[in-house]
Amino acid sequence: EVQLLxxxxxxxxxxxxxxxxxxxxxxxxxxxxMNWVRQAPGKGLEWVSSISGGDDRRFYTDSVKGRFTISRDxxxxxxxxxxxxxxxxxxxVYYCAKGSLSSDxxxxxxxxxxxxxxxxx
Amino acid sequence: DIVMTQSPDSLAVSLGERATINCKSSQSVxxxxxxxxxxxxxxxxxxxxxxxxxxxxxxxxxxxxDRFSGSGSGTDFTLTISSLQAEDVAVYxxxxxYSVPYTFGQGTKLEIK
Numbered sequence: 001e002v003q004l005l006x007x008x009x010x011x012x013x014x015x016x017x018x019x020x021x022x023x024x025x026x027x028x029x030x031x032x033x034m035n036w037v038r039q040a041p042g043k044g045l046e047w048v049s050s051i052s053g054g055d056d057r058r059f060y061t062d063s064v065k066g067r068f069t070i071s072r073d074x075x076x077x078x079x080x081x082x083x084x085x086x087x088x089x090x091x092x093v094y095y096c097a098k099g100s101l102s103s104d105x106x107x108x109x110x111x112x113x114x115x116x117x118x119x120x121x
Numbered sequence: 122d123i124v125m126t127q128s129p130d131s132l133a134v135s136l137g138e139r140a141t142i143n144c145k146s147s148q149s150v151x152x153x154x155x156x157x158x159x160x161x162x163x164x165x166x167x168x169x170x171x172x173x174x175x176x177x178x179x180x181x182x183x184x185x186x187d188r189f190s191g192s193g194s195g196t197d198f199t200l201t202i203s204s205l206q207a208e209d210v211a212v213y214x215x216x217x218x219y220s221v222p223y224t225f226g227q228g229t230k231l232e233i234k
Contacts, residue, residue, distance in 0.1 A: 035223075037171075045163075045171060045214055047223040059221040062122075095170055105218050107161035109182065111170035 002026040002110045004096045009115030016086050016119070022079040022096030022112060030054070030074040033099035035108055036081050038092035038117075048094070049081065052104050059104075063089075086119045093117075123147050123217050127226035133234040140202040142229045144215035149195045152219065159219035162191055162200045165228075166211045174213075175200065207233065 008020040020036070036048040049070040050059045058070050069082040079096055093116050097108035124147040134140040150159045158178035163171040173182045175191035178198055188203045202209055210233060215226040 044212075044228045045165075045216075045225040047216075047225065050221070050223070061222045097170075100173070100176065105159055105220075107173055107176045107216065107218055108171075109173045109176075111172070114170055 002098065004098065004110060004112035006094065006096050006112045006115040009094065009117045011118045011120065012086055013121050014087060014119055017082070017084045018086065018117060020081040020083065020094055020096075020115060020117070024077045024079065024096075024098070027098070029072075029077040031102050033102075033104050033106065034070075034072060034079045035097040035099060036070065036079075037095045037097050037108070037111075038090075039095070039114070040089075040092040043092075046092075050099070050104065051079070053099075053102060057104060083117070086117075088119050091117060091119050122222055123150065123220060123224050125215050125217060125224050125226040127213075127215055127229050129229060130227065131230040131232065133232045134202075134205045135234045136207065137204050138234075140205050140209070140231055142200045142213050142215075142231070144193075144198045144200070144226050146196045146198075146217055150217045150219035151195050158194050158198070159217055160191075160193075160198055161216045161218065162189075163214045163216065164209075164211045165214065171214065202231075205231075205233070 067085045093114040095114045096112040098110040099106040100109035160178040162175040165171040179191045212228045
């Protein structure tokens with residue numbers, strides 16, 4: 001059974017940093033692209049970042065480029081999102097989501113329950 | 122960026138009736154060499170993460186009831202629920218995965234009339 005468990009969310013002041021983690025199990029982690037998708041309170045879904053299975057390709061939405069860094073540790077089946085220079089508009093539930101195919105361009109077939117990030121003074 | 126626009130924003134349908142949600146992309150998401158539309162539909166119930174329903178515009182994800190179907194190509198797509206059940210109350214999102222950023226539609230809230 002595929003499981004994705006996010007951690008690391010919390011309250012942080014504007015300009016601060018947080019590191020989200022996603023522990024994956026139930027599938028061959030290194031074979032699939034992984035994604036971070038966020039959802040601001042009461043709002044829709046926003047794709048944030050993706051990383052290829054082999055960690056050689058990383059993609060970001062424009063609003064987080066230069067501030068967020070996606071990474072993965074295939075030896076530990078773990079996905080990370082380092083978030084720096086956080087802004088109020090980054091406040092959201094952050095979901096870890098598995099790509100459904102080995103290629104980069106695929107939908108997300110499994111999602112974690114999400115971790116809430118609140119940026120506020 | 123490819124902009125995804127769903128219609129309507131909300132929809133109320135009687136139990137057992139058909140529900141139809143539309144999504145239009147600002148540019149084609151059809152990869153012609155593969156003849157595949159890089160397009161998906163998701164369902165999100167309150168307090169839950171999204172669930173993949175349809176991918177490649179018309180392929181139903183494993184375990185998804187056959188009352189859900191997807192159609193369309195290029196820039197215009199439709200999600201149809203043939204006979205609405207109470208458990209289908211949710212927000213539905215379309216998404217393109219043709220190019221980065223993988224954009225979502227704004228969502229359509231489906232309720233029971």
